[in-house]
Amino acid sequence: MAVPKRKMSRSNTRHRRAQWKATTPRLAPITVDGVSYLVPQRLVKAYERGLLHPEG
Numbered sequence: 001m002a003v004p005k006r007k008m009s010r011s012n013t014r015h016r017r018a019q020w021k022a023t024t025p026r027l028a029p030i031t032v033d034g035v036s037y038l039v040p041q042r043l044v045k046a047y048e049r050g051l052l053h054p055e056g
Helices: 010-017 041-049
Strands: 027-032 035-040
Touching: 027 041, 035 041
Parallel strands: none
Antiparallel strands: 027 035
């Protein structure tokens, strides 16, 4: 595990942490039983195979 050689200042720590941002999932349209839904793209196949059921 990496261990810092020197103490990092509070200002540098906060500037580094401020760069991290979560991204929203890309939504893809699918049709299940004649109803259209927007679901995350990585789950489209699971919905098509019937492994997951859209809510609503």
